[in-house]
Amino acid sequence: MSSLHTSEVSHESDRVFPPIGWLSSGALGLVVVGGILLASYAPRVAPLGVATALLCIAVALLISAAFLLARLKNFAWPTFITVFKWALLAYVITSGMIEFAFVHDHTRGSSLVLVTLMLVVFALSVPTTIAFTTARFADVKGDD
Amino acid sequence: MSDDAMVMNATTHPGPPLERPKIQVVPLAGLPVVAAAVIFVALSIGFDWKWGLMFNHVVGGGLWTGIDLFVGLVIGPILGRLSIPARAEFSARFMPMMVIIMPTVVMMTLATGFQVARMAGNLSASNPNHAWLIVSFCVVGVMATVALGVLEPANIAVLYEMNKPVPNGERIHRLMQRFVYTAGILGIMQVATLIIMTRLGSR
Numbered sequence: 001m002s003s004l005h006t007s008e009v010s011h012e013s014d015r016v017f018p019p020i021g022w023l024s025s026g027a028l029g030l031v032v033v034g035g036i037l038l039a040s041y042a043p044r045v046a047p048l049g050v051a052t053a054l055l056c057i058a059v060a061l062l063i064s065a066a067f068l069l070a071r072l073k074n075f076a077w078p079t080f081i082t083v084f085k086w087a088l089l090a091y092v093i094t095s096g097m098i099e100f101a102f103v104h105d106h107t108r109g110s111s112l113v114l115v116t117l118m119l120v121v122f123a124l125s126v127p128t129t130i131a132f133t134t135a136r137f138a139d140v141k142g143d144d
Numbered sequence: 145m146s147d148d149a150m151v152m153n154a155t156t157h158p159g160p161p162l163e164r165p166k167i168q169v170v171p172l173a174g175l176p177v178v179a180a181a182v183i184f185v186a187l188s189i190g191f192d193w194k195w196g197l198m199f200n201h202v203v204g205g206g207l208w209t210g211i212d213l214f215v216g217l218v219i220g221p222i223l224g225r226l227s228i229p230a231r232a233e234f235s236a237r238f239m240p241m242m243v244i245i246m247p248t249v250v251m252m253t254l255a256t257g258f259q260v261a262r263m264a265g266n267l268s269a270s271n272p273n274h275a276w277l278i279v280s281f282c283v284v285g286v287m288a289t290v291a292l293g294v295l296e297p298a299n300i301a302v303l304y305e306m307n308k309p310v311p312n313g314e315r316i317h318r319l320m321q322r323f324v325y326t327a328g329i330l331g332i333m334q335v336a337t338l339i340i341m342t343r344l345g346s347r
Contacts, residue, residue: 025293032285097255133297
């Protein structure tokens, strides 16, 4: 049993961070809603106004998350970068597969542009949330 | 031995922390299987291969629903009654598997689901199944947001925490609470998926 040497009591309270995870998860939620809206109209052309508005808000949330992230001091950047790049690889493949399906289904023009941008937000927001959640608890020197 | 006693055993071990094997956050041995699944899905979509699309959608969706419900209703409650060290030992072996399995079955299900709906004519607004299809999009949207925005980050963070020389038990517990809080939502969504898909398949 003693092979698990855990500390039940936090010796230092967890730092309070800006809501980076919430912002990137919010961006994810908005592009998921936008994606549902576009998909529910397929193969007809969906009204692009609402989807565009959702995408703009998602991009704004993601940029805010990136801005807050860039301002962090004493942050486990090596851990963040390691997790981010592998998660990014996984979600670029997933997004590429979804994009391929839309192109294969003859989605063209503004709808395709919108779908592509939503997939870019998707591929960036999930790795951001995963990497931030991991790095916020990592040792600052990032060697864990 | 009570949980508390076990925790004391685990936390008050004299001297430096004992050597533990590092947890492999992403089990590399599973990656060829993932690559094969990605290629299979891409070929099925690219060639409009009806059996391939159906196979990926049904097998991926069945596993996604089955694993979610089994973990939530069977594994979760059992895990909750285990001692903390046993829980940690189990999680250290179980969670890396989930890092590989769940994104793969989700990708298989979602990437081919749209194609299956198109082939079945369910995308057409005049199709009687269309409303059910839209509901299924919403259900999947909720599940994907919870899984990708809440659970997967917690899963990876727990594995990183467990790899530390002295993992913070309180922090792990706090991250694992996310699974408890979202289990109800995911359970309801998965049951809704079963109802919707069996309705679509029987009309």
